[in-house]
Amino acid sequence: MLFINRVYPPNTGATGAILAELAERLVARGWEVTVVAGPAEGEAASSVRNGVRVERVSALAFTRASTLRRGLAYASLYPAFLARALRLPRPDVVVSKTDPPLQLVLSALLGRVWGIPAVHWAQDVYPEVAEELEVIPKHGWVAGLLRRVSTAALHQHARVVTVGRCMQARIVKRGYPKQRTRVIPNWPPESVHPVPPEENAFRAEHGLEDAFVVMYSGNMGLAHPFDAVLKAATYLQDAVPRAVLAFVGEGPRKAQLRATARERQLDNVRFFPYQPFETLAHSLSAADIHLVTMQPELEGLVVPSKLYGVLAAGRPALFLGPEGSEAAQVLCEHQCGAVLPRPTGRTLAREVATWHADAKRRSAAGRRARAIVADAASEAATAFERTLHTCIRSRTASVKA
The missing domain is CATH 3.40.50.2000 (Glycogen Phosphorylase B;)
Known part of the structure; x- marks a missing residue:
């Protein structure tokens, strides 16, 4: 073939x-x-x-x-x-x-x-x-x-x-x-699997041991909206003081995101480069919860593949995008995250705070997530x-x- x-x-x-x-x-x-x-x-x-x-x-x-x-x-x-x-x-x-x-x-x-x-x-x-x-x-x-x-x-x-x-x-x-x-x-990727926090080299290397990590990992491109994410960072400074929004990857919007975070003095926002496949399990598992974003107009035109790495790491995800997307359907059908079709900074911060307060819910959602992609x-x-x-x-x- x-x-x-x-x-x-x-x-x-x-x-x-x-x-x-x-x-x-x-x-x-x-x-x-x-x-x-x-x-x-x-x-x-x-x-x-x-x-x-x-x-x-x-x-x-x-x-x-x-x-x-x-x-x-x-x-x-x-x-x-x-x-x-x-x-x-x-x-x-x-x-x-x-x-x-x-x-x-x-x-x-x-x-x-x-x-x-x-x-x-x-x-x-x-x-x-x-x-x-x-x-x-x-x-x-x-x-x-x-x-x-x-x-x-x-x-x-x-x-x-x-x-x-x-x-x-x-x-x-x-x-x-x-x-x-x-x-x-x-x-x-076959290399991705859940890594416990106490064994996670990424968290240790970057001083994230005591943080509640909300991660976006992947391409920061034109198809991915981030306005609500950066606005949520402002609210999270008070709502969840130990929350860190980690952007991992590259893309055409990364420079703009850095500049906006700097301008708004968002000390709880950090940026990291793409991670090699050999360490991807550690970087994805370093998150307590992941963000997956997509422009509503792109429903059915693209499906964010980054979601599958998140699931393999055994972590829940918040999907900021249309309810009809495959990503939204997977999260809802398997109860391993939440969907925010029209997110604002305030609603996203509230959702993050809810997951932060319920460790048992995160753990159960993570197990269900891993089961989806095991084979x-x-x-x-x-x-x-x-x-x-x-x-x-x-x-x-x-x-x-």
Whole structure:
């Protein structure tokens, strides 16, 4: 089988990390897996990584510093991916992800050229995400053209795998048959597990032993609202004096958040860099409760994958976002957190204070959270394998007919 995605380890990025885990599990189950990916510093054009054949293409350097430069970097990948894929042996099935956006056009084309089933593994829905984040004008001619192209490409796929029920609804709204969709949620890194406070190196290293840590861990990007979080920090200075709001990660909004916290003299707000996978269990477990945020307009267009790392660490989460999101549904169905669809600084601070006052509730919610994802990676690999076999059998049957 062939996967196509911009990032693959050692490159950082959630889409690459989760792809690597799935690819390696499929290799262990007997599949021959090839991944066509973007360049990575120090990596050969062709290599084998944990049983997975990795083919890397040359392309313009990816950057978040400029929308134009990022767009050009994306544009340079499409022809490079296509050329490299066509030089490879014909696979039985091709799977595209959504990094770069609209990559499903490539998998649809390769499926037709090779006469094999194509599967689209949707982590985001484009161009709607770009519209909502104001990267392109909403309902403009560019968005309209991209929507027509992506919808036509969608219908060329034997299956579309989405990471949430809310995203499945978005895909079906495009006219894609629901019976050909599969919901396979993302899963946490294998390295993440609960680490007790007394054994937690992150808490000890940063002087957080006696703090009540409210953590946001992940990308601080345009899809994530933080106004209510910083306002809550003001109220928490009095409501929960030992509360510390810890922002762990990077992203385009980090500098602005730092400046705002400094301007408001929020001594209970601290910032930390991205944590490597080897120490992720300690950093995620350092929190007493986590924050997961999402713009309401992005319901069904993205599903915050950071939630699964939180669950694996055995910690409850407060979701600041739409009630229809997969993240909100998981927290409510399994009673391992709370949902604030229209948070304000005051309501968020009140919710944090409630969880702070009830250690038994936090502990019970954490156990339920961990149980949700205990076998998630294995279950996802099984679901993918069934989907791929179904596609291949259906194609074989249609050819014979």
